[in-house]
Amino acid sequence: MATHNMNEFMGVRVDPADEPVGGHFRIVDQAVTITGKLNPGGSRYFLDGRLNDSFKAVNLLLDKGVSVSRIDQSGSKLRAGDFIVKTAKISELQDIAEKTGVDFIDLKAETGDGSHEVRRSRLGMYQRYWGGNMDEGWTRFLLEQFAFPYTSLKDAEIKQGNLNVKYDVILLPDDSTAMIMGERRETSRRPLPEYPPEYRSGIGDSGVESLKGFIENGGTLVALGEASLFAIEKFGLKVRNVVENIDSKEFFCPGSTLKVTFDNTHPMAYGMPPEGLVLFWNSPAFSIIPSQHNEDCETVARYLNKDLLRSGWLIGEEHLAGRAAMVSARYGKGRVVLIGFRTQLRSQTHGTFKLLFNTLIQ
Numbered sequence: 001m002a003t004h005n006m007n008e009f010m011g012v013r014v015d016p017a018d019e020p021v022g023g024h025f026r027i028v029d030q031a032v033t034i035t036g037k038l039n040p041g042g043s044r045y046f047l048d049g050r051l052n053d054s055f056k057a058v059n060l061l062l063d064k065g066v067s068v069s070r071i072d073q074s075g076s077k078l079r080a081g082d083f084i085v086k087t088a089k090i091s092e093l094q095d096i097a098e099k100t101g102v103d104f105i106d107l108k109a110e111t112g113d114g115s116h117e118v119r120r121s122r123l124g125m126y127q128r129y130w131g132g133n134m135d136e137g138w139t140r141f142l143l144e145q146f147a148f149p150y151t152s153l154k155d156a157e158i159k160q161g162n163l164n165v166k167y168d169v170i171l172l173p174d175d176s177t178a179m180i181m182g183e184r185r186e187t188s189r190r191p192l193p194e195y196p197p198e199y200r201s202g203i204g205d206s207g208v209e210s211l212k213g214f215i216e217n218g219g220t221l222v223a224l225g226e227a228s229l230f231a232i233e234k235f236g237l238k239v240r241n242v243v244e245n246i247d248s249k250e251f252f253c254p255g256s257t258l259k260v261t262f263d264n265t266h267p268m269a270y271g272m273p274p275e276g277l278v279l280f281w282n283s284p285a286f287s288i289i290p291s292q293h294n295e296d297c298e299t300v301a302r303y304l305n306k307d308l309l310r311s312g313w314l315i316g317e318e319h320l321a322g323r324a325a326m327v328s329a330r331y332g333k334g335r336v337v338l339i340g341f342r343t344q345l346r347s348q349t350h351g352t353f354k355l356l357f358n359t360l361i362q
Helices: 052-063 090-100 134-145 155-160 177-181 204-216 227-235 350-360
Strands: 045-047 068-071 083-085 115-117 123-126 151-153 169-172 220-224 239-241 254-262 275-281 286-288 297-303 309-311 324-331 334-339
Touching: 045 052, 052 068, 052 083, 052 090, 052 350, 123 134, 155 204, 169 227, 177 204, 177 227, 204 220, 204 227, 204 334, 220 227, 220 350, 227 239, 227 334, 275 350, 286 324, 334 350
Parallel strands: 123 151, 123 169, 169 220, 220 334
Antiparallel strands: 045 083, 068 083, 068 115, 239 286, 254 275, 254 297, 254 309, 297 324, 324 334
């Protein structure tokens, strides 16, 4: 990693202090518990869609069968992505406010027609045996921290097909095409030990066909990091990786924070600022190939046109400038979401968690 600035990973601004800081301070000798606020007299409440913990609160509400809606159009008080909580027991709301630290804000004004009822996707996350996948483990940890239910989806189930019966979204953690397919190649990231046959993972061609059918029938496939290249290759998407096969003397970005713009009117970027930082760690970046179906591809996040680097190391800025960092592509009745940068690396990049969360809560 060329940089490990946690404030940048978490979307928090830090200002340098050029001189000693004075004042009346006291030592905090115990953990500080942040408790959310709630006015018991309200009939409806809204949760700030910019907060990661609002997603945890929504998941806990949905677990209790509470109806939740989401704002689609920003107004005088509410922003696109904010959540509205309707009829619920005050005791339940107070309990969730205490657990999450999220404020339930009394909503007195009408919201109009610019909202929809929240639907939480049935999530399957790919888990392979062969060699293990650290990114898959960290992603499980993240989902559990924010109360997202999921099922670990292994090769045999993918190959069986009929995935739409059980899943709305399938998530591929960062991984190479060779490892997802189960092909042992010299280009794999590291030498692999000889595992017994029953532990040699891979979805194979039959698994690819099963995933194609899942997406074509209305499912969503979310591919993180290098897994995006698997989706591009195997599904024939009209997208290319613009930094593929470029010599490291011309392009090199080994774990740096880069500047991007977010289309926060797009549902997948609800709650994001217009500009922000992402963690680029030898990641793919995208260009949409001109075709008669370009309208099928939507750019959710894009690298700035110049001065991309915030912290770390970047050689060859011109290869990334203005390129897409996150793309949503229609495929049959469903879609494929490509997130090239490391949106949830090690469960540390809090500033970009919402880009993943928004694919799971719609």
